[in-house]
Amino acid sequence: MQSSNQPVDLHIVGATDTNELICVVPAARAWFKASENFLKQIVLLLPISIIDSSSDGLNYIITNVDYGRISKLSIKKCIAYFEQFSTGREQEGLASLLRSPAISITDLCNIKCAYCYVEAPGVTKSNRKQVQFEGASSFIEAIAKAGSKTVQFFGGEPSTYSELPQLIEKARSEGLDVRISSNGISSRLRSPAYKAAVSDRNVHWRISLDSHIESKNDLHRGKGTYSSIMKNLEYLASADSYVSLKCVLSEGSLEDLEGYLDFAASFGFKVTYTIMFPVGDAKAKGMNASISEFDIVKELFSIGCRRPEIMPILNPSPFGFMLRSIFLRDALCVPRFTLYLHSDGNIYPMDSMIDEKYRVSKVNLNEENTPRDISSLVDLGKALRIQSESSLNGARCARCCVKPFCYVENSDSWEIPNIPSQKEFASCSSKRSAIKFLMLHEKDCKLLVRRMLPESSSRTVH
Template identity: 25%
Template structure:
């Protein structure tokens, strides 16, 4: 059995690595419009540090990595880190999550370095609405990034769409059509209260039953799809006659904690056992000592909770633990 088995019997083989908490967008569900206090560059984990942590994790059973941020492509020379991570014994798969704004210029180098798959955040297909949700940036550049990712051979290409009631729910059918007509996997994601659980979250939260309802109204015949490559908790579907597919990620309405296989490494050097709770374990004191790093991973297994309680938060019920105050961009979603 893997050395990374928690108290509930869940085996962990997947590490999400945030390489920066900085981002070139300010998406309304991820970061305040004014931004947050970013980590000083001197306090970020260096590439050498990240490699040390992954080497320790790989000895314990970590085999799958995902590079995240913030926006990972604002970290200089990211392809150099990827080359090093891909060469660690035991690492079999390296994926990347990006907002796509800088992807067109880096896709080829990332592919050559060892990134196998990309997830691209895309919450709207409307340029004006893009400016409203992201608060900056250009939808055209994201679409160019998607095209270049396909050209250099990334497969599958997944589009992450956070559904926001009253903002982009009217585009569900447009995204379904995109997945029907192109070899893309569109993933609809519920809005999570990471770092905030205010009225803005509750007012814009939308359960994903609306997606299957929209597919039926649009006349798509759907059936479950079981062979979408990836490490995540997506509930996947395909449309009869369609080229692509779509998935539902519903952490609030139907949490998937029983099958959780992931840990997160923040850009400033903490292992986060659960995205929602406050618990974090600083790896910096253990750097330079492989056994000490392995001990940090072991402690993460010891403190990881059985589940998060986002649904309880939505219902204004009491929680058994303390939610994090860090925003999604500061943790690495």
């Protein structure tokens, strides 16, 4: 939050070919282009502290400004002035906390990915857990009454949970859309038990497929996985299911990315992605992505400019989110923290914070007769406090010049408990470069956003 006796930070993050400066005012969640003369004039009228946050070495400095004469009221007026340039992106709070609740219904997984972030292969049969059906049902009822619109099921592998079809039915009966993160291996998806869920367009199947090339997918996910996944993808496509493919990008992925998009488009599927990060099994084996968020954004930008018809399938991806947060008015944030029911029966802010000090549930949902309202299940005050201290409003992000536009689902956030809250993630620098890059290519990006949105959308591109 902006201090009442400090000038408002205005960051210069780059310059266009026509020498316009790209300016970001985090306190107002705003960005705009301005001439050097404009800044020199406005700094005499408003309490601005100009910071060179570019990678171009602009060294832009304004001197001889007496900020000691600035009143508290003028700080508020200053922020209000810059809010006219804001896209109005949502700030994190209770609404975002309730937006995407998730249930890790089981620790069990039916494959052994080389880079598994939760180290699933290290979970022995003796300590594997799964959430009890009644507890999961209580959680679903509670979040629905509290205003949530969706719930996500993942694990482990959700399809190994015998009562998954019944949980999907329960969530849909409460009016919730359902998202299921699955490795897409199990033939159960083609069984009669799943028929209703597969044919329901309000059930979103997010299937993990690292490559449309069999040998490359099976390299990390295991021999034969591609063949099993393809059987289910063909079945889901024939049933007109709502499907997105999720790939874990690593070294060599970029050269195949356009082909992967074409593969997904041929089925009518969406695409999202994450980057392989050295945590869990990947860390133990010395695996790393060798690519960055910035590398991916530049590649997708290039593909989109050449082939804008491909943009709709990228809507749910990090690239799509960055475009929406920068260029679309009233964009919703993607919360780093949510209400996450773990297979141990407790609720935490996210799946990397499975620790007593982060537990926000008031009861264990694997016990009998659990309550079915959110205030009895969750310490919302504690959950919001953790969100405030550790997310975009926390010390870690306080001085970041582009935090209002950040895609906050950092791959390396799995190590949150082990990183001091004021220390940046390893991916932060790359994300900043990616966001600055998109701002510098404003004209092209606005066209990409318009092509990405559904034709029926009335959203305003900023």
